[in-house]
Amino acid sequence: MNDTYKHSEVTESDTTLNAILDLIVEGTWDWNGETGHVTRSPGWYRMLGYEVGIFLENVFTWENIIHPDDYKRVMTHFEQYINGQSTQYLIEYRCKKSDGSYLWIIDRAKIQAYKADGTVARMIGAHHNIHNKKLAQDEVSKLNKLLQQGNMSLDNLIKINAKELEKKNQELEEKIKEVALLSNIDPLTSIANRRSFEKELQKEVLRSRRYNHPLSLTIFDIDLFKNVNDTYGHKKGDDILQKLCKLVSTNIRELDFFARWGGEEFVLIFPELTLKQALVVTEKLRTTISQYEIEPDLYITCSFGVTECKDEDSIEDIFQRIDNSLYQAKSNGRNRIESL
Template identity: 90%
Template sequence: MNDTYKHSEVTESDTTLNAILDLIVEGTWDWNGETGHVTRSPGWYRMLGHEVGIFQENVFTWENIIHPDDYKRVMAHFEQYITGQSTQYLIEYRCKKSDGSYLWIIDRAKIQAYKADGTVARMIGAHHNIHNKKLAEDEVCKLNKLLQQDNMSLDNLIKINAKELENKNQELEEKIREVDLLSNIDLLTNIANRRSFEKELKKEVLRSRRYNHPLSLAIFDIDLFKNVNDTYGHKIGDDILQKLCKLVSANIRELDFFARWGGEEFVLIFPELTVKKALIATEKLRTLISQFEIEPGLYITCSFGVTECTDKDTIEALFQRIDKSLYQAKSNGRNRIESL
């Protein structure tokens, strides 16, 4: 690496670096593997149409904007590089912009330091806008395919209305997103359903191991909910489920994942929380729920099971442990939290 600048004071070098980063059109990023903190340049935000500094400075921000069709490929490439299976990190993929569209970028990075255990301590990279180049390549491929199929003359190919094709593709993508949303949402409570939760949990377990972050899981259900339904009717029962979900959703972090497991049973994923911190979070929820007046004179309570994911845990092992925790909470009097 060439030493372009040689400053005598740290403040001088900081001033130069910040000025350069503010001028760079493309986006740079700096990941601290010790803390999980990610610093992104102003250009990174501008390239994607976002207000500078609007996102949390962690790896979740990056992973959450990767196009779903590119996600597995990008994560596989990233893991191969940080585990030493590959000597280079260089990959093209799509990132979500502020207007919901996707931008093709090329991502380059290099590890700068390692921890004592051999895992990454620091990694610096840059995102470069290659969207127009990719669109041009795609158009050439489409034209070549049509020519090879001999379905049109060259004159007709030239007259293709590119804007019309783009609109059709956009309509199709919107329909796909709509169908995907409906298949992942519980229609009664408007939170994630069991199918969506299972997908998210697998992703979070992999992410926890990739970045060496803690991960905790909670399951809870409404105590004696059958009695509530029998006494007040199923309409009130549905209202309780809806109001409970709104209450919980308003009192968890943005990066937490909340889903309906089935019936009156719900699950929570707590990324980057140890079991000790997850117990604090669930105790807050348990108290809020027990004090919340659903209808005049109507209160409910919930029992919780909490556990932390280990390096050796399978999804099945996690659920066996958390189910056992919930069973203990029920057996020990309900309206309480147990952890294994």
């Protein structure tokens, strides 16, 4: 590596670096594997149409804007590189812009330092806008395919209205998103359903192992909910479930995942929280719920089971522990938290 700049003081080099990063049109990123902190250049935000600095500076920000159809491919490539199975990190994929559309980028990066255990301590990369080039390549590919199939003459292909094709593709993509959303949402409570939770848990377990981050789970249900239904009726029971979900949703972090497991039972995923930290958060939820007056003189309580994911855990191991924890909480008097 050539030393282009030589500064006598750190403050001078910082000033130069920040000035350069602010001028670069494309987006650069710097991941600290020790802390999980990710620094992104102003150009990264501007390229995607976001206000500079609007996101949390962690890996979740990056993963959450990757197109769902590209996500698995990108993560596989990333893991192969940081685990030494690949000699370079270089991949094309789509990132979500502020207006909801997706931009094709090419992502290049290199590991700069390793920790004592051989895992990544620092990695620096850059996102380069290749959207127009990619669209042109895709259009040529489609036209060539039609020509090879003999479905259209060259004259007819030239007359294709590109804007109309793009509009149809956008409409189709919106319909696909709508169907996907409905299949992942619980219709009564408007939070994620069991199917969505199972997919998210698998994703978070892999992410936890990829970055060596802690991951905890909580399961809870409403105490003696059958008595509530028998006393007030099922319509009132549904109303309670809806109000409970709104209460919990407003008292968890944006990166936490909340879902209905079934009936009056719910689950929470707490990324980057140890068991000790998850117990603190869960206790605040338990207290908040027990003190919440659903309507005049009507209160409910919940019992909670909490566990932290371990490297050797299977999904079944995780569920077994939180199920056992919840059972203990109910056996020990309800309106309490137990953990394994």
